[in-house]
Amino acid sequence: MNRTNSTSATPGSSSKWTPTIRDHPRQLFTQSVGPTVIISDSPLETFHLLFTPEMLEYIVTETNKYADQSMTPLQHEKWIPLTLEELKAYIGFCILMGVVTLPSIEDYWKKDTLLHYSPIASKISRDRFRDIRRYLHSADNTTLPTPGTPGSDRLAKVRPLINKVNERCSAVYLLDRDVAVDEAMIKFQGRSSLKQYLPNKPVKRGIKVWVLADSKNGKNGYFHTMQVYTGRQSTPEKHLGTRVVKDLTTSLKGKYHHVYFDNYFTSLNLLEKDGIYACGTTRSDRVGFPVDLKDPSLPDRGDYLMRQKDTVTVTAWKDNRIVRVMSTASDPTASSTVNRRCRTGEKIAVPCPQCIEDYNRLMGGVD
Structure with missing residues (x-):
């Protein structure tokens, strides 16, 4: 040799x-x-370790604020302000839709028994689900710089949420000695200037994020910190x-x-x-x-x-x-x-x- x-x-x-x-x-x-908190058997309590009630209240506040800013007087009369419990239910429905997938969101409320999904359709109306989805917000638009101007951020509307999630991920778990930095993909099939294509990844199309993860034995995979890649800038970095x-x-x-x-x-x-x-x-x-x-x-x-x-x-x-x-x-x-x-x-x-x-x-x- x-x-x-x-x-x-x-x-x-x-x-x-x-x-x-x-x-x-x-x-x-x-x-x-390892964990700095007691891990509960309750899925909701585990969810709150990373998405605290304070974070969800912030989303409720910004969602209602954005609805007030965006609606016509007639729309405003029909709008019922979002509550914390309703936001939790909405997030739960979104998670459930990822498990029980149908061709389109509207199909969960179809009268056709082959598509209709009562665990969601019986809990929330289609129009209410649409309204929450339309106005869901995690930043105050009136305080954001105009896109494309100096100091603007392509992730400005979700930046507060990303920062808070990073804070929680790093607070509830202390990394072992061995860690890995790599790119990961969040699956996304809609339209966005942030969407990337990485043919060698398990998820090939979506939002690319840089991730610091625990790498004990090469398989732990706890996400500690992330940065979202916002695409190539006018002046390449x-x-x-x-x-x-x-x-x-x-x-x-x-x-x-x-x-x-x-x-x-x-x-x-x-x-x-x-x-x-x-x-x-x-x-x-x-x-x-x-x-x-x-x-x-x-x-x-x-x-x-x-x-x-x-x-x-x-x-x-x-x-x-x-x-x-x-x-x-x-x-x-x-x-x-x-x-x-x-x-x-x-x-x-x-x-x-x-x-x-x-x-x-x-x-x-x-x-």
């Missing part, structure tokens, strides 16, 4: 990539982890991936979490961030990438080469193709194996550096 010699020592202060690979001391992760990771991990700085992400986000500048250890696949055209790993000679599956600069180690490892990983989270002197199928269909253990095994195991927290 093609690899470099390694020793166990503290890293030097060299600013150049070197083939001499050493492990470096890491601060231990000692934070409390440079280093978007780096900025997203820094934004999402601001609260983790100095706690010595291990953060995993894919090659969209990875950069040398990002891995040199203090107080967070990181590991990510990377592209060979990244600024500062070691030249001799851009096109290395790795003839056999399992072969790898490493280069190190201070605490950052870059690995080029041969799988079916060459995989490049940049890491400060894994011991570069340690090795492991990953299971792969050979041409006969039989599973075989392929040797790899520890960073490869760690990445494969811990990157699945979001998807």
Whole structure:
């Protein structure tokens, strides 16, 4: 196997990539982890952990305010102000519609017994459901900047709600050491300038969000913090991936979490961030990438080469193709194996550096 010699020592202060690979001391992760509240068996109480009654009251207030601003005098006479209990029921109906799907919303109230769905139709009229859906609001329109002007926000009408949900998600659960940053999709088939198409995601069309999630064993998937992608701006943002990771991990700085992400986000500048250890696949055209790993000679599956600069180690490892990983989270002197199928269909253990095994195991927290 093609690899470099390694020793166990503290890293030097060299600013150049070197083939001499050493492990470096890491601060231990000692934070409390897991839920900060008692998890109830009640679905409603669990819902209120993330969507508090205060948040729902805020939506009720803004919905009634928007209805008053938008209605004609005749419409206003027929409008019954939304209440907290009715909003809860409306949200419940929306969740139920996601479980029991019909071709269109109107079908739940059809007289045709093949479509009519009494658990909803018997509780709320079609017109009332339409009215709540039409006027549902979580921001005061009179305080928002005009769209397209400096300071405007494409998510202004839902920004207060997004911020409050982020606050609650991070408050009720403390992340374990290993976390992942990745993009996820919220399924959406309507019309919106925010809609994206990601062919490699389980949900291919919808609203794209950047997510920081607990990645314990690569399968926990608790969403801790998110940012909604609002689409390409008139002036494209440079280093978007780096900025997203820094934004999402601001609260983790100095706690010595291990953060995993894919090659969209990875950069040398990002891995040199203090107080967070990181590991990510990377592209060979990244600024500062070691030249001799851009096109290395790795003839056999399992072969790898490493280069190190201070605490950052870059690995080029041969799988079916060459995989490049940049890491400060894994011991570069340690090795492991990953299971792969050979041409006969039989599973075989392929040797790899520890960073490869760690990445494969811990990157699945979001998807």
